[in-house]
Amino acid sequence: MKQKISTRFPGALIILFIMMILSGITENSKGIFIPGFKEYFIIGDKEISYMLMGTSLTYMIANFFGGYLCEKIGQKIVLILGVITLMVSLVMMSISQSFLAFAIWIGINSAGLGFAGISGNTLLPVIVLSFQSLAMNLMHFFYGFGSTLGQRSFGFFLDKGISWRQLYLIVAVIIGILFLILFFIPFPEVKEKKDEKKLSIKEIFKNKLIILYMIALGTYVAAEICTSNWLVNYLVEAYSQSENDASVYLSTFFLIFALGRLFGGFVVERFGSFKTVIASLMIALILFTAGLLLGEGALFLIALSGLFFAITFPTVISTIPKVFPISSAYITGILVTTASFQSMLLNYAFGLANDYFGAEKAIFLIPGVLTVSIIFNIIIFKKTKPLLANKH
Numbered sequence: 001m002k003q004k005i006s007t008r009f010p011g012a013l014i015i016l017f018i019m020m021i022l023s024g025i026t027e028n029s030k031g032i033f034i035p036g037f038k039e040y041f042i043i044g045d046k047e048i049s050y051m052l053m054g055t056s057l058t059y060m061i062a063n064f065f066g067g068y069l070c071e072k073i074g075q076k077i078v079l080i081l082g083v084i085t086l087m088v089s090l091v092m093m094s095i096s097q098s099f100l101a102f103a104i105w106i107g108i109n110s111a112g113l114g115f116a117g118i119s120g121n122t123l124l125p126v127i128v129l130s131f132q133s134l135a136m137n138l139m140h141f142f143y144g145f146g147s148t149l150g151q152r153s154f155g156f157f158l159d160k161g162i163s164w165r166q167l168y169l170i171v172a173v174i175i176g177i178l179f180l181i182l183f184f185i186p187f188p189e190v191k192e193k194k195d196e197k198k199l200s201i202k203e204i205f206k207n208k209l210i211i212l213y214m215i216a217l218g219t220y221v222a223a224e225i226c227t228s229n230w231l232v233n234y235l236v237e238a239y240s241q242s243e244n245d246a247s248v249y250l251s252t253f254f255l256i257f258a259l260g261r262l263f264g265g266f267v268v269e270r271f272g273s274f275k276t277v278i279a280s281l282m283i284a285l286i287l288f289t290a291g292l293l294l295g296e297g298a299l300f301l302i303a304l305s306g307l308f309f310a311i312t313f314p315t316v317i318s319t320i321p322k323v324f325p326i327s328s329a330y331i332t333g334i335l336v337t338t339a340s341f342q343s344m345l346l347n348y349a350f351g352l353a354n355d356y357f358g359a360e361k362a363i364f365l366i367p368g369v370l371t372v373s374i375i376f377n378i379i380i381f382k383k384t385k386p387l388l389a390n391k392h
Contacts, residue, residue, distance in 0.1 A: 009127045009186060009187060009188055011185040011186060012076075012123070012127055012185055012186065012187045012188070013124075013127050013128070015079075015178070015181070015182065015185050016120045016123065016124060016127075016139055017138075017139060017142045018142075018178060019079070019083070019116055019120060019178065020120065020139055020140065020142040020143040020146060021142045021143070021145060021146035021149070022086075022146060022171065022174065022175055022178065023113055023116055023117065023143055023146060024142070024143040024144060024145065024146025024147035024148075024149075024150060024254075025146040025147070025149060025150035025171060026086065026090070026109065026113065026150070026171055027110075027113055027147075027228075028146075028147040028150060028151060028228045028254065029150050029151065029154055029164075029167070029168075029171075030052070030055075030106075030228070030229055031151070031228045031229045031230065031231060031232050031233070031250060032150075032151050032154045032155055032158070032232060032243065032247055032250070033154070033158075033164045034048055034229070034230075034232065034233055035232070035233065035236060035243050036158065036163075036164050036243075037051075037099075037102075037164075041098075041099035041102070043099055044355065045233070045351050045354040045355050046351055046352065046355050047099065048351055049347060049348050049350065049351020049352060049354075050103070050348070050351075051099075051102075051103045051106065051107075052229055052344075052347040052348070052351065053344045053345075053347060053348040054103055054104075054106075054107040054110075055106055055107050055109070055110035056110070056225075056340050056341070056343050056344030056347060057107070057340075057341075057344055058107040058108060058110045058111040058114070059110040059111065059113060059114040059340045060114070060337045060338075060340035060341050060344065061111065061114070061337075062082075062110070062111040062112070062113075062114025062115050062118070063114045063117070063118050063333050063334075063336040063337040063340060064333055064334060064337040065333075066078055066082075066114055066115045066117075066118035066119065066333055067118050067122065067329050067330045067331070067332055067333015067334060067336075067337075068330060068333060069081075070118060070119060070122050070123075070329045070333070071198075071327075071329050071330055074187070074189060075119040075120075075122060075123040075126075075187065076119075076182075076187040078115050078118065078119040079115070079116055079119040079120070079123075079182070079187075080179070080182055081112075081115050082112045082113070082114070082115030082116030082117075082119060083112070083116065083175060083178060083179045083182065084112075084179065085108060085109070085111055085112030085115060086109060086112035086113065086116065086172075086175050087112075087172050087175045087176050087179060088108075089105050089106070089108040089109035089111075089112055090109060090168045090169065090171055090172035090175065091168075091169065091172045092105040092108075093105045093106055093109060093165075093168050094165040094166070094168040094169040094172070095165070114336075114340075117336070118332065118333050118336060120139065121136075121317050121332055121336070122328070122329040122332050122333075123187070123188070124136055124139055125318070125321050125328075126188050127188060132318050133265055133268045133269055133273060133314075133315055133318045134265035134266060134268070134269050135265070136265070136314040136315070136317060136318040137261045137262075137264050137265030137268065137310075137311055137314045137315065137318075138261070138262065138265055139314065140261050140310075140313060140314040141258050141259075141261035141262040141310075142258075143258075143261075144254050144255075144257040144258030144259075144260075144261050144306075144310065145255075145258040147228070147251075147254035147257070147258070148251050148252075148254040148255040148257075148258055151247055151250050151251040151254060152247060152248070152251035152255075154167055154247070155243060155244045155246075155247030155248070155251065156244065158243060158244065159242075159243075159244040198326060198327040198330065199326055199327040199330070199331070201334075204327070204330070204331060204334055209323070209380070209383060209384070210324070210331065210334075210335070212376055212379055212380050212383070213316070213320075213335055213380060214334075214335055214338040214339070214342075215342075215372070215373075215376045216316065216373055216376035216377045216379075216380055217313070217316050217317075217335055217336075217338075217339045217373075218338055218339040218340075218341070218342030218343065219342060219369040219370070219372040219373040219376070220281070220309075220312045220313065220316075220339075220369075220370070220373040221313065221339040221340070221342065221343045222339075222342050222343040222345075222346040222347070222369045223309070223366050223369045223370045223373065224309055224312075224313070225343045225347065226343075226346060226347060226350050226365065226366050226369075227250075227253065227302075227309075227366060228250070228254075229347060229350075230347075230350055230354070230359075230362075230363070231246070231249065231250050231253070231302070231363075232246040232247060232249075232250050233354070233359060234359045234360075234362075234363045235249060235299070237354075237358075237359040237360075238359050238360045238363075239296050239299075249299055249300075249302065249303050250303075252300075252303040252306075253302065253303045253305070253306035254306060255306075256303060256304060256306040256307045256310075257306035257307065257309055257310045258310070259307065259310075260280075260306065260307040260308065260309070260310025260311060261310045261311060261314065264276070264280075264310050264311035264315075265311070265314075267311070268311060268315050272388065273315050273316070273318070273319050273388055274316075274319075274377055274378075274380060274381035274384065274385075274388070275381065276311060276315065277311060277312050277315050277316060277377050278374060278377050278378055278381060280308040280309075280310070280311055280312065281308065281309075281312060281370060281373060281374045281377065282374060283305075283308040284305045284307075284308035284309050284370060285367055285370045285371060285374065287301045287302070287304050287305035287308065288301070288302055288305040288366060288367055288370070289364075289367045291303075291304075291305065292363060292364065292367070312373075312377075316377075317332065317335075317336075319384070319388060320332050320335065322387065322388060323384055323387060323388070346365065346369060349365065350362055350365055353365060
C-alpha cells in the first residue's frame with residue numbers, strides 16, 4: 001500500500017504512540033482489578049461505581065481545562081503535566097491503605113490521563129501532514145494495544161500472586177522513564193495567537209452540531225468504558241469464571257479492538273469517516289448483543305465486537321478540525337469532557353443496576369447506549385456530508 005503518513009516531528013509522534021500504550025495499560029487495568037479492590041477494601045459494586053464516577057469526573061475536568069491550556073501554553077507542557085500527574089498518582093495508589101485515599105488518587109490518575117489524552121488528540125493533526133484519519137486511528141491502535149497488554153499480563157500476574165499495588169508501581173517507574181525522555185524531544189509550537197478568532201463557551205454550546213457530536217461521542221465512550229470496567233465483573237458473577245479466565249475475553253476484546261484501529265484507518269480513508277463509523281457500530285451492536293443472548297458458548301462474539309468498536313472515537317475526533325476549524329482544540333476538549341460526563345453517569349447507573357438487578361441484566365445497558373450512538377452518528381453524517389466530502 002502506497003499510502004504514507006507524513007510528519008515533521010517523528011520523535012514527538014513516537015512519544016505520543018508510547019504515551020497511548022501506557023494510557024491504555026493504566027486506564028483499562030481498573031476492570032481487571034475491581035474484584036481485588038472489592039476484596040481488599042471490603043466494598044461492593046455501589047462503592048466501585050462511586051469510584052468510577054469520580055475517575056470520570058476528574059478526567060472530564062482535565063479534558064475541559066486541558067483543551068484550553070493546549071491553546072494557551074502548548075501541548076508539550078500539557079503532556080508533561082499529564083505525565084507527572086500519572087507518575088505521582090500511581091505511586092500513591094500503590095501505597096494507599098484506605099478506600100477513600102485510593103479513590104482520591106485514582107481520580108487524580110484519571111486527570112493525568114485526561115491531560116495526556118487531550119494533548120495527543122489535538123497535537124497529532126499538527127504533527128501529521130497527510131492521512132490524518134489513518135494517523136489518528138494508528139495512534140489509538142497503540143491505546144488498544146496497551147489495554148490488551150495490560151489486561152492480559154495483569155490477569156496473569158494476579159494469578160501468580162503479584163498484587164495490583166506492585167503492578168501499579170511498575171507502571172509508575174516506566175512512566176517516569178518517559179518523563180525524562182520528553183525533555184529531549186522537539187515538539188511543534190501550536191499556542192494560541194493573540195489576533196486569532198476563537199469561539200466562546202456560550203457560542204460552542206449554542207451550536208446544534210456540536211451538541212449532536214457530544215451525544216454521539218459520549219454514548220460511544222460510555223459503551224467502551226463500561227465494557228472495560230464491567231465485563232470481567234459480569235463474567236465472574238454470571239458464569240462464575242475466575243478473574244484470569246474472564247480477563248481472556250476482555251484482553252481479546254481489546255486485542256481485536258487494537259487490530260481494528262491498526263487497519264481501520266485505511267477503511268476510513270477509502271469510504272469516509274461517518275459512513276464507516278455507522279456501519280462499524282451496527283455490526284458491533286449485533287455481535288455484542290448476540291454474545292449476551294446466546295450464553296457462555298457465544299461469549300467470543302463479545303470479544304469479536306471489539307473489531308467494530310475500534311475506529312469510532314479516533315475517527316470522530318479526526319473530523320473536528322475539518323468541521324470546526326475555529327477553536328478546534330478547545331472544542332475537542334469540550335467534546336471529550338462531555339463524553340466523559342456521560343460515561344461517568346452511565347458507569348454510576350451500571351453499578352446501581354448491578355446491585356439492584358444483577359450483572360446479567362445490567363450488562364444490556366451497553367447495547368442500549370451503542371444504539372443511541374448509532375442514531376446520532378447518522379444525523380451528523382447527514383449534516384456534515386457535503387463538508388467532509390470536500391475535505392476528505
